[in-house]
Amino acid sequence: MITNEIQRIDNFVDNDRTNVVIQGIGFVGAAMLAAISNATDQAGNYLYNAIGVDLCGDEHSWKIDSVNTGMSPIQSSDASLDAAYREAKSRGNLLATCNEFAYSVADIVVVDMNLDINKNTLGDAADYSFTFDSYLKGIRAIGDHISPETLVIIESTVPPGSTENVIYPFLKGIFEERNLEDSSISLAHSYERVMPGEGYLSSITNYYRVFAGIDENSAEKAERFFESFINVSDYPLTRLHSTNASEMAKVLENSYRAMNIAFMQEWTEFADVAGVNLFDVIDAIRMRPTHKNIMAPGLGVGGYCLTKDALLADYGYRNIFKGEKSLSMSIEAININDMMPQFTYKLLHEANIDALNANIAILGVSYLNDVGDTRYTPTGLLFDLLSEGNSNVHLYDPYIKFWEEKDKVVNTTLHSKSGLDVEVIIFAVSHKEYREITLEQLQVAFPSLKCVVDANNVINSRVAKSIVSSGVQFIGLGKTKNS
Amino acid sequence: MITNEIQRIDNFVDNDRTNVVIQGIGFVGAAMLAAISNATDQAGNYLYNAIGVDLCGDEHSWKIDSVNTGMSPIQSSDASLDAAYREAKSRGNLLATCNEFAYSVADIVVVDMNLDINKNTLGDAADYSFTFDSYLKGIRAIGDHISPETLVIIESTVPPGSTENVIYPFLKGIFEERNLEDSSISLAHSYERVMPGEGYLSSITNYYRVFAGIDENSAEKAERFFESFINVSDYPLTRLHSTNASEMAKVLENSYRAMNIAFMQEWTEFADVAGVNLFDVIDAIRMRPTHKNIMAPGLGVGGYCLTKDALLADYGYRNIFKGEKSLSMSIEAININDMMPQFTYKLLHEANIDALNANIAILGVSYLNDVGDTRYTPTGLLFDLLSEGNSNVHLYDPYIKFWEEKDKVVNTTLHSKSGLDVEVIIFAVSHKEYREITLEQLQVAFPSLKCVVDANNVINSRVAKSIVSSGVQFIGLGKTKNS
Numbered sequence: 001m002i003t004n005e006i007q008r009i010d011n012f013v014d015n016d017r018t019n020v021v022i023q024g025i026g027f028v029g030a031a032m033l034a035a036i037s038n039a040t041d042q043a044g045n046y047l048y049n050a051i052g053v054d055l056c057g058d059e060h061s062w063k064i065d066s067v068n069t070g071m072s073p074i075q076s077s078d079a080s081l082d083a084a085y086r087e088a089k090s091r092g093n094l095l096a097t098c099n100e101f102a103y104s105v106a107d108i109v110v111v112d113m114n115l116d117i118n119k120n121t122l123g124d125a126a127d128y129s130f131t132f133d134s135y136l137k138g139i140r141a142i143g144d145h146i147s148p149e150t151l152v153i154i155e156s157t158v159p160p161g162s163t164e165n166v167i168y169p170f171l172k173g174i175f176e177e178r179n180l181e182d183s184s185i186s187l188a189h190s191y192e193r194v195m196p197g198e199g200y201l202s203s204i205t206n207y208y209r210v211f212a213g214i215d216e217n218s219a220e221k222a223e224r225f226f227e228s229f230i231n232v233s234d235y236p237l238t239r240l241h242s243t244n245a246s247e248m249a250k251v252l253e254n255s256y257r258a259m260n261i262a263f264m265q266e267w268t269e270f271a272d273v274a275g276v277n278l279f280d281v282i283d284a285i286r287m288r289p290t291h292k293n294i295m296a297p298g299l300g301v302g303g304y305c306l307t308k309d310a311l312l313a314d315y316g317y318r319n320i321f322k323g324e325k326s327l328s329m330s331i332e333a334i335n336i337n338d339m340m341p342q343f344t345y346k347l348l349h350e351a352n353i354d355a356l357n358a359n360i361a362i363l364g365v366s367y368l369n370d371v372g373d374t375r376y377t378p379t380g381l382l383f384d385l386l387s388e389g390n391s392n393v394h395l396y397d398p399y400i401k402f403w404e405e406k407d408k409v410v411n412t413t414l415h416s417k418s419g420l421d422v423e424v425i426i427f428a429v430s431h432k433e434y435r436e437i438t439l440e441q442l443q444v445a446f447p448s449l450k451c452v453v454d455a456n457n458v459i460n461s462r463v464a465k466s467i468v469s470s471g472v473q474f475i476g477l478g479k480t481k482n483s
Numbered sequence: 484m485i486t487n488e489i490q491r492i493d494n495f496v497d498n499d500r501t502n503v504v505i506q507g508i509g510f511v512g513a514a515m516l517a518a519i520s521n522a523t524d525q526a527g528n529y530l531y532n533a534i535g536v537d538l539c540g541d542e543h544s545w546k547i548d549s550v551n552t553g554m555s556p557i558q559s560s561d562a563s564l565d566a567a568y569r570e571a572k573s574r575g576n577l578l579a580t581c582n583e584f585a586y587s588v589a590d591i592v593v594v595d596m597n598l599d600i601n602k603n604t605l606g607d608a609a610d611y612s613f614t615f616d617s618y619l620k621g622i623r624a625i626g627d628h629i630s631p632e633t634l635v636i637i638e639s640t641v642p643p644g645s646t647e648n649v650i651y652p653f654l655k656g657i658f659e660e661r662n663l664e665d666s667s668i669s670l671a672h673s674y675e676r677v678m679p680g681e682g683y684l685s686s687i688t689n690y691y692r693v694f695a696g697i698d699e700n701s702a703e704k705a706e707r708f709f710e711s712f713i714n715v716s717d718y719p720l721t722r723l724h725s726t727n728a729s730e731m732a733k734v735l736e737n738s739y740r741a742m743n744i745a746f747m748q749e750w751t752e753f754a755d756v757a758g759v760n761l762f763d764v765i766d767a768i769r770m771r772p773t774h775k776n777i778m779a780p781g782l783g784v785g786g787y788c789l790t791k792d793a794l795l796a797d798y799g800y801r802n803i804f805k806g807e808k809s810l811s812m813s814i815e816a817i818n819i820n821d822m823m824p825q826f827t828y829k830l831l832h833e834a835n836i837d838a839l840n841a842n843i844a845i846l847g848v849s850y851l852n853d854v855g856d857t858r859y860t861p862t863g864l865l866f867d868l869l870s871e872g873n874s875n876v877h878l879y880d881p882y883i884k885f886w887e888e889k890d891k892v893v894n895t896t897l898h899s900k901s902g903l904d905v906e907v908i909i910f911a912v913s914h915k916e917y918r919e920i921t922l923e924q925l926q927v928a929f930p931s932l933k934c935v936v937d938a939n940n941v942i943n944s945r946v947a948k949s950i951v952s953s954g955v956q957f958i959g960l961g962k963t964k965n966s
Contacts, residue, residue, distance in 0.1 A: 160753075160757055160759070161757060193771070208767075208770040208771065210767045235770075236770075238766070238767040238770065240763055240764065240767060241760060241763060241963070242758070242759065244757050244758065244759050245759045245760065245763060245764050248750075248753070248754065248757065248759050248761075248764055249764045249767050249768055252750055252764060252768065252777075253768045253771070253774055253777075255746075255750075256743075256746065256768070256774060256777050257773070257774070259742075259746050260739075260743070262812065263738075263739065263742050263812055263813070266808070266810050266811065266812055266813065267731075267735055267738075267810070267813075269806070269808060270643075270731070270796070270800045270804075270806060270808075270810065271731065273800070273804045273805070273806045274643055274644060274727050274731065274799070274800070274804050275725070275727065276643070276725065276727050276728045276731050277724060277728065278731075280723055280724060280728060281723065281728050281731055281732045281735060283721070284691075284693045284721040284723060284732050285732055285735065285736045285739070287691040287718075287719075287721065288676070288691060288736070289775075290740070290776060291736055291739060291740070291776065292772075292775060292776060293773060293774065293775060293776035293777075294735075294736075294739050294776075313753070316757070317753045317756070317757070321753075321756045321757045322756070323752070323753060323756045325749070325752055325753075327749050327750070327753065328749065329745065329746055329749050329812075329815070329816075329819070330746070330749065330750075332812070333812075336812070480724070
C-alpha cells in the first residue's frame with residue numbers, strides 16, 4: 001500500500017513541471033492547491049505538479065479523497081474553486097496524499113498547517129495556552145525528507161520570530177542529523193489574505209502578498225514562486241527585510257482591525273444611551289480619507305484570525321523576544337470583541353416585551369456574511385446567553401445546515417414550521433438573503449412576531465420602518481430607537 | 484467710549500449684508516472670520532459683515548486690534564489668511580470688538596470659544612476637571628443680546644449632549660427672563676476640521692462639514708449659512724439627525740485617530756525588541772484599502788484636539804447622559820499618547836554613548852510639522868525628562884522663536900553658536916527644513932556630533948546611511964538599528 005503510494009507519487013511527478021507540496025489541506029491550503037495547479041507560464045503551459053499533504057487516518061482521509069476525485073475539500077460559494085479542482089483533476093497536475101514521501105520530491109513546500117493558540121478563559125484573553133509541539137511535528141516530517149534545494153515557505157500565521165528563531169534552528173538540527181549542510185536551508189515566510197466567499201480563490205492570486213526570506217537566496221526563490229501564480233502587475237509583491245517583519249505584518253494588520261472594532265464597541269454603548277444613530281455618525285466621519293477605516297457597530301467578531309492573532313503576537317513578543325511588556329491594548333481588544341454579543345443580549349433585556357422568556361429566532365450563524373463558516377462565530381456567545389435563560393432558540397442560516405460546535409440543526413430557509421411561535425427575531429449576520437428581506441416574508445415565516453432586533457445593520461431603513469408601522473417593535477444596534 | 488463703539492458697530496452694519504458674529508478670535512474663530520468676510524454670492528457680491536468678538540481687557544485687546552488693522556490675529560504659514568484680512572479691511576466688511584452690543588445686530592452667531600478640560604495627573608487622563616461655567620458666561624452674553632431670529636451655531640468642541648441639554652435650556656432661561664418666546668430659539672451645532680499649515684483658511688471652506696440643528700428650522704438656517712461659504716459641490720455637507728450626533732462625530736473622529744496612534748505605540752516597542760523596521764511593515768499593510776489609516780510610529784501626540792477630545796466625550800457620556808460605563812479604551816489611548824515621549828527618552832538610554840549626560844539638541848518644538856504651534860507638544864515631556872537629568876538641552880525650530888509654556892528661547896536656524904558642543908541631536912518634528920537636511924549641514928551646525936536620534940521618521944534613509952558612514956551613531960524610532 002505504502003509502496004503503491006510512493007509509486008503513485010513518483011509517476012505523478014514524472015514530467016518537467018516543478019513540484020509544489022502544500023502541507024495542510026485546510027481553508028488556506030485548499031485554496032493554495034487550486035491556485036498552484038492553475039498556474040501557467042505565458043505560453044499557457046501549466047507550471048506545477050500540485051501535491052496536497054495532510055495527516056493520515058480516518059479523520060483526515062476525506063480531504064485527501066476529495067482532492068483526488070477532483071472536488072474541493074472545503075465548501076465555498078466560489079464556483080471557480082470547484083472548477084479549479086475539476087479541471088486540475090482532468091488535467092492531471094493535482095494529487096493529495098498522506099505519505100511523507102511527497103516531501104522528498106518537492107521543489108517547494110508551502111506550510112499551511114494551523115498553529116492554534118487557545119484562550120483558557122472567556123473575557124481574559126491574556127490567559128492563553130500555546131505550544132509549538134504539534135506544529136514542529138509537521139516541520140519534522142518536511143525536514144526529514146526534503147532535499148537541500150527545497151524551498152520551505154511558512155504560510156501559517158505564527159508568532160513573530162517563529163521562522164527565524166524556532167523553525168530555522170529546528171530544521172537546521174534535522175539537517176545536521178541527516179548530515180546535510182545546514183547552510184543550504186531555504187526558508188521563507190509569507191502570509192495570505194484569503195477571504196471566504198465568492199472571491200475565495202481570487203483572493204489568493206489577485207491580492208497583495210507580503211513575504212521575506214531567511215536570507216537573500218530564500219527571498220529570491222520565494223519571489224520567483226509568488227510571481228508565477230499571483231497577478232503581481234496589479235498587486236505588486238512586498239518583500240520585507242526579515243521573516244520577523246513579515247510575521248509581524250500579518251498579526252499587526254489583523255490586530256489593527258480587531259482593535260478598531262473593539263474601539264467602536266464603547267462608542268456603540270455611548271451612542272445607545274445618547275440616542276444617537278452611530279451609523280449616520282460614521283458615514284459623516286468616513287467622508288475624510290484619513291478616517292475611512294473606522295469600523296461600524298455590530299454583533300461581534302468571529303473567524304480564525306481577528307479573534308486570536310494579537311495573542312500569537314503577544315506570545316512572540318514575550319516568549320521569543322523576551323519583551324518585558326505585553327500587547328495589552330491589542331489583547332484587551334480581543335476581550336472586548338469576545339464579549340460583544342453581550343450587548344445585543346442587553347438590548348433584548350430592554351425590549352418592552354419580555355424578550356428573554358420568548359421563542360427567539362437567530363438569523364445568521366456564520367461569522368461572516370454570505371458564507372457558511374462558523375469558526376468562532378459571535379452568534380455562539382449570543383446563543384449561549386439566550387440558552388441559559390428561559391428562551392427557546394431557533395437557528396437560521398441559508399449557508400449552514402448543521403452547527404457542529406453547538407451540535408444543532410440550522411434552518412436554511414425561513415419557510416419553516418419552527419417559526420410558527422417565534423415572537424422575537426434577531427438579525428445576526430448580514431447575509432444577502434436577509435439584507436433583501438421584506439416585511440411580508442417575515443410575517444409569513446413568523447406569524448407571532450412581536451419584536452425584531454437588528455444586531456448587524458442587516459435590514460434597510462425602509463423595511464425597518466415598515467416593521468414599526470406594522471406594530472412590531474424594532475431595535476437596531478447602533479441606531480436610535482425605531483430608526 | 485462704549486457709546487462710540489456702539490455707534491461704530493451700528494455704522495459698520497448699515498448696509499444690506501447679513502451680520503455674522505464670531506465669538507472667540509482664536510485658532511478657529513480667526514479662520515472663520517476670514518472665511519466669512521470672503522464669502523460672496525454668485526455675482527461676486529460680499530454676503531456678510533463679519534464681526535469678531537473677544538473678551539475685553541488688555542490680555543485680549545491685541546487680537547481685536549490686530550483684526551481691526553487688517554492683520555490676522557494668529558501666526559500662520561498660510562499667506563491666504565493674511566491676504567484675507569488685508570482685503571477685508573480695505574473692503575470694509577470686517578470688524579472686531581469686545582462690546583457685547585455686537586450680538587444684538589447679529590443674524591448669525593458662531594460660537595468659537597474654547598471649552599477646556601484639564602488633566603489633573605499626567606498618565607491618568609480619567610482624572611480630569613471640567614466645568615461649563617466660563618463657557619456659559621459667554622453664552623449668556625449672546626443670550627442677553629440676540630434677537631429671537633438670530634441663529635446661534637455652536638462650533639466649539641463640546642461634550643456630546645451639550646447643545647441640547649446644557650446650552651439650549653440655558654438660552655431658554657435667558658429668553659424667559661427677557662420675556663421672549665423660547666420656541667423661537669434657533670440653535671445648531673457644527674464642527675470645523677481646520678488644520679494648521681499652508682492650507683489653513685482653505686481647510687475651513689474646502690472640506691467636509693458636519694452639522695445638526697436643535698430643530699428643523701435651525702438645521703435649515705444652518706445649512707443655508709454653510710452653503711454660502713463652503714465649497715459644497717466638492718465637499719458635500721452632512722446634516723445629522725441631532726446635535727448630540729454632530730457633537731459625538733467630532734470627538735469620535737479625533738478619538739479614532741488618537742486611539743490608532745496609541746495602538747501603534749505598543750507595536751513600536753515590540754518592533755524595537757524584535758529588530759523590525761515598523762515603517763516597512765506599515766507600508767506593506769497600507770497596500771490594503773481597508774488598512775490605509777493605520778498610523779506610523781512617532782514621538783508623541785500634541786495639539787488641542789487629539790489630546791483631550793475623548794475626555795470631553797467621556798464627560799458627556801457620564802455626566803450629561805448618566806452612562807454607567809466610561810470610554811475606558813479611548814481614555815487609555817490618551818494616557819498612552821501622553822506618555823509616548825518616554826520611549827524616545829528610553830531609546831537615548833540605550834545609546835552606546837552616555838546620551839543622557841550630554842549636550843543635546845532637540846530639533847522641533849511644534850506639535851506638528853511645518854507649523855509653529857506648541858499646544859500640548861510632545862516635545863514638552865521629552866524636554867522635561869531630559870531636563871530632569873544632567874543633560875544640557877538646546878532647542879531648535881524654524882517656526883518658533885520663543886516657547887512660552889517652557890519660557891525658553893528657541894533657535895530658528897541650525898547655524899547657531901549654541902550647537903558647538905552638541906553631541907546628541909533628536910529629530911522631534913518632521914519640518915520641511917529637517918526632512919531635507921544633509922549630513923554636511925549637520926556637521927557644520929554640530930561639529931561635536933556623536934549620535935542622531937530620529938524620533939519621527941524625519942530624515943530619509945540615504946541621509947541616515949551617510950550619518951552612519953561618517954561614524955555617528957544613528958537611532959531611528961520604529962526602525963531597525965542603523966536603518
